[in-house]
Amino acid sequence: MANLVSGFEPRLVEALIHRRDRERTITVLGGAGGDLTADEAFRSVRSDIEAIRLPEGYTMEWGGEFESAGEAQASLGKQLPLGFLVMLTISILMFNKVRQPLILWLVVPMSVTGMVLDLLFTGLPFTALLGFLSLSGMLMKNAIVLVEEIDQQRAEGVEDYQAVIDGSVSRLRPVVLAAGTTIFGMTPLISDAFFASMAVTIMGGLAFASILTLVAVPVLYALFFLIKPPKQENAPSGSPATA
Numbered sequence: 001m002a003n004l005v006s007g008f009e010p011r012l013v014e015a016l017i018h019r020r021d022r023e024r025t026i027t028v029l030g031g032a033g034g035d036l037t038a039d040e041a042f043r044s045v046r047s048d049i050e051a052i053r054l055p056e057g058y059t060m061e062w063g064g065e066f067e068s069a070g071e072a073q074a075s076l077g078k079q080l081p082l083g084f085l086v087m088l089t090i091s092i093l094m095f096n097k098v099r100q101p102l103i104l105w106l107v108v109p110m111s112v113t114g115m116v117l118d119l120l121f122t123g124l125p126f127t128a129l130l131g132f133l134s135l136s137g138m139l140m141k142n143a144i145v146l147v148e149e150i151d152q153q154r155a156e157g158v159e160d161y162q163a164v165i166d167g168s169v170s171r172l173r174p175v176v177l178a179a180g181t182t183i184f185g186m187t188p189l190i191s192d193a194f195f196a197s198m199a200v201t202i203m204g205g206l207a208f209a210s211i212l213t214l215v216a217v218p219v220l221y222a223l224f225f226l227i228k229p230p231k232q233e234n235a236p237s238g239s240p241a242t243a
Contacts (some may be wrong), residue, residue, distance in 0.1 A: 027063070038065050083133070091140070100151070104143045106220055108136050110212045111205035118204020124197045131198035138150045138182060142175045142210055146217045160227045168218045175241045179210040 017164035018025050037042070042065070054060060061067075091101040113131065150167035154160060183206060221227070 002214060042066055070155075080133075087137070087140070091144075094144070095147075095151075100147050102139050103147060103217060103220045103224060107143050107209070107213050107216050108139055110216065111135050111139050111209040113212075114208020115201050115205035117208065119197075122196075122200050131201040132205070135202050135209075136205055138179075138202070139209050141215065142178060142213050143217050145174060145219065146171045146213065148187050150218070150221055157231070160225065161222075161229050164218050164222055164227060174212060175210055175214060179206050183207055200219050 010112070012186075018027065030041075030045075042062075046062075050060075052060075088101065092098065092102055095101060111132075115135065146168065149171045150163055153163035153167050158166065183203045186199040186203050190194040192199075
């Protein structure tokens with residue numbers, strides 16, 4: 001060996017080079033403690049890690065659950081316009097008119113208020129875009145039941161203003177019971193770390209929006225169809241009072 005080698009110089013070399021998209025990559029792994037969810041742990045360290053100044057030529061990207069959730073929502077977002085277009089087409093074909101479907105779609109944004117309040121109260125992040133889409137469908141279903149009842153009473157000859165009042169009162173119990181069964185059905189999912197955000201999104205949005213639907217839909221219906229309360233006829237000033 002001495003006749004062949006003049007000396008030895010130990011050096012550190014990479015036995016395995018990891019690449020991602022043909023770029024050399026170093027992956028840092030970490031896990032959440034038992035009292036934290038993955039999202040809570042991510043938010044607690046994100047600002048500190050992103051504040052680290054990287055050498056020139058280095059970049060940093062988040063992976064794991066954050067990356068998977070982003071890819072899933074991006075994929076779902078591409079199909080979102082098509083889904084809303086199909087829902088809009090079905091609602092127009094259902095009533096064969098424009099004003100009734102417009103009333104349905106105007107009450108959909110009301111679900112955002114209850115959803116945001118519930119998420120703020122529980123401290124959960126908004127990661128359930130699919131839950132929000134399901135919530136929109138449930139809310140439209142309640143509005144359809146109410147609008148259809150008012151249309152039916154008007155078709156039967158009931159005076160317009162009275163049809164709005166009677167239709168709203170008669171559909172109160174079905175709407176409340178339908179929302180209540182869904183809300184109580186979602187209750188067991190609150191303790192599940194994976195489905196908690198979706199459950200809170202549906203429960204809060206549906207509870208708040210169902211109440212608003214019972215108020216907003218009759219008002220919007222009266223505005224769109226120019227329905228006004230009947231004028232009360234006052235007795236003449238000189239006429240005798242009757243008992």
